[in-house]
Amino acid sequence: MSVYFPHTDSDIEQMLAFVGVPDTDALYSEVAPELKCGKLSLAPGLSESEVIARLKALAAENKTYNSVMRGGGAYRHYIPEIVNETASKSSFLTAYTPYQAEMAQGVLQAIFEYQTYIARITGMEVANASMYSAANAAAEACLQSFKPGFKILIAASIRPDTMAVLRTYLDGKNIEYEVLAAENGILEPETLVKSLSPKVCAVYAEQPAYSGGILDLKALTEAAHRVGAKFIAGGNPLAYALLPSPGEAGADIAVGDVQPFGLPTAFGGPYAGYYATTKAGVRKMPGRIVGETTDRLGRRAFVLTLQPREQHIKRERALSNICSNQALCALRASVYLAAMGGKGLRRVAENCYKAAHFALKEFEEAGLKRVYEADFFNEFVTLCPGKSDKIEKALAENGILSGLKLDGDTMLWAFTELNGAMDITLAARIMKEVI
């Protein structure tokens, strides 16, 4: 058994004597004997070397790939080592939520910088300290934008996991919503316009769409605003290094996940949802927020602010129940962005775009067909009737995780700066043989 409590037997004896009880059992005198459980049916504790051996064995039962062409909400990007190193600094890793500002300026400043990065990237004015995931951030944004008697419009072209989470949260509050058809894999402005009415309070769509397709955010936002509805832009923040940001498009809220910024795919988490909005929307922004102020000697200081919106003060009247967030993931995103810089980030985004477009060309030559016309960022859908399983298997045998099988015929491919031209050509060649 590994032991993490530092007491010697003699410490325990002295402490029991000081407390005035004969043994630790006596400390549970308030617990009725019939409520106590016997010995837990768990294995005996392991030594540290045994623990890591067991976990290594489990990890070895997972297959990792040299090359990953799958995304759908989780993307394998290059992570500079400084991101891992910084996030493992124990003063960050093992710190609590920075309620004691004097003892947590490092954490608070790092979050303030994160908020600034998110605001700049999304083009919004303010951002919070993080949410659980893109899907949860989207759900919160919809809940905050809802007005009784109104309904919310949701693009069918969003990630299916976000759609499922939205359904859960909106149904739970009996909020009316309507799903708008995805034509060409995206939400077209004309489709939105047809469904808009003064009874719509908010519209949610993602940039890019699940299919990878690029939306005309500006046209969508303008359409929503014409009937007085808020526009909530979900999306991959990396895309905004190339595409107009939600803020530039005039959106009211921007949500999504910072996973592409230095977070490993790690079987789905932890990642961090981001939530950004306009200055006017700040009081309806859930979650923790760091603000700048001065201390009693006039020095710049950072504190958690606007706390009355939160659960620990407003209880059942709080904006949201969120307490713990994904702070360390937000820190990773900040370190990543600091290391990459604007130019570096733009290059990553360009490489994503270029690799995906190069791949489409190669794959078309190999016999796959492009499904949607709309231009795309780093993901696209292909058609190859009846061949999805075969393609996945053949690529896996060559160390390549294929695109995601949407069904037996279609696949969703994703590319990042880690997919070189040679990998892509190899994948195309393998598929040509299969097809």
Next chain:
Amino acid sequence: MKLLFELEKSRPSEYVNAFTEDVALPDFGKKIELELPELSEVEVARHYSALSRTAFGVDDGAYPLGSCTMKYNPKINEAAAALEGFRDIHPLAPEKDVQGALKLMYGLGEALKEITGTDAISFAGAAGAHGEYIGLRIIKAYHAARGETRRKILVPDSAHGTNPASAAMAGFEVVNVPGDDSYGVDLDALARLCDEDVAALMLTNPTTLGLFEKNIAKIAETVHSKGGLLYYDGANLNAVMGVVRPGDTGFDVVHLNLHKTFSTPHGGGGPGAGPVCVKAFLKDYLPYPVVVSDGKTYKFAAPPESIGKVNAFYGNFSVLVKAYAYILALGAEGIRQSAETAVLNANYLKKKLQPEYPSAEGVCMHEFVVSMEKLKNLNGVTALDIAKAMIDKGIHPPTMYFPLTVHEALMFEPTETESKASLDAVAEAMKQIYSEALKDPSAMKTKPETTVVSRPDEVAAAKALKLTYDL
């Protein structure tokens, strides 16, 4: 300290080479170019190194933060989560490629079910509050399936703020249950409030006062007799794991905070993990997906009456790896001993702090609450002032002004990983602070003196709202 946005421009490391093939970039119509600081890696490293020196983690000193269970986070857990086979697997990879991950989730689930005395589990919750939301939705679905619309959730007035907030978010009405003289649930009030419209009572046990709710059997009977369910907020499980199982004491739904009880680090506010455990009769309502096994292979499945999806993928997987490593290391004995030691530490510190820091009589569980009301009435020194003075002594302050039912509250939770020597040092520092407070009350108002900032102006922060560098 300068912000990243105030540092001099330097040459960034070029981590990524340009794509080798010629692919034209169209005009995307982006009119406002993205501007981020351009910094060399050494500047970034020094920046964060400096920031980390003004942060304070469990590795930096005593952290007796009540209700937060700031125990030591074993390093091996981090190494386990960083294994390539866990870190570099895609959430949408074929199930046959991620058998190790699924097996880990399944194994952790079995262990947590055993520890809580429950029958089924979901790992979708990213944090405690998220777990509460999930648990309450399960309760709602259960009543709905029986053709009942129960609107009310009972919450003791000493409960964590997340309890009422989660209930409201799940579409319930919150009814507060007053405490009795010994800070337990007032049984008469409970009996009065329990009716056919009550969906559930949410409870932490031990309570937020650090006391075991000894009437738990009666409470369970009262709630169940009216068809309501009992919800366990696992924030305080560290006091009783291996000793009492919530499921054995009448709880139907339990959420756990792996970042408290099972030693995964808090990360400056997250990520945590809030798995939800339920009794067998509720298992069909769990959010999807859940991990199932035929004994050989593992896969995801959707429970038949699932409340739906509540998180993007499957929860905070890396956190689960760390908690699993912890449970493997401790085993059955270690888990019980951790709880017992946590309770011993709390009782030891509680007694060491008397009489200056008065608390409820008798034994406590893993935490205790002292009230500084007397001192405040005597010379105006508040719980806040004491907390701030602790910072100068290198001790993280306890939770302040919670629970709301105690005036000038300071809530201490030393956890089992604090040594006797450390507890002695904390007690000694607290005595010093107290005598300083008696001698020179006004000097307490300017503490801490040794930190990079002291007493930030929170009113100005809330009014001027500078929330980004650019705003």
Next chain:
Amino acid sequence: MLKLYSKTHEWVKIDGKIAEIGISDFAAEELGDVVYVELPEVGAAVNAGDVLLELESVKAASPVYSPVSGTVVEVNSSLEDEPEKLSSEAESVFICKVELSEEPSGLLTEEEYRADLKK
């Protein structure tokens, strides 16, 4: 103009059909620095005893209850930028005006209110 008080520490000045509503200096003292006033929407219908709006200090959010029933016809939007006026001049600064839909009842005179506070 008649100035009356509620037991929940709001004052109301009634001029014909229009009631100005504010908070008492006692309430302001208890709240500490008000940093934000969540003003009600003009046109909102309120019943006496309903939460009319919320005042935020740094560490608390406190509801202000409507002492009267009617429709909000005006809000004091200067409080958006200067919420501190509620702390310093509580007895003279109104938060909103309500057009009465029924005669107010159950309110205290200033004398009664002050006497009630001393109890």
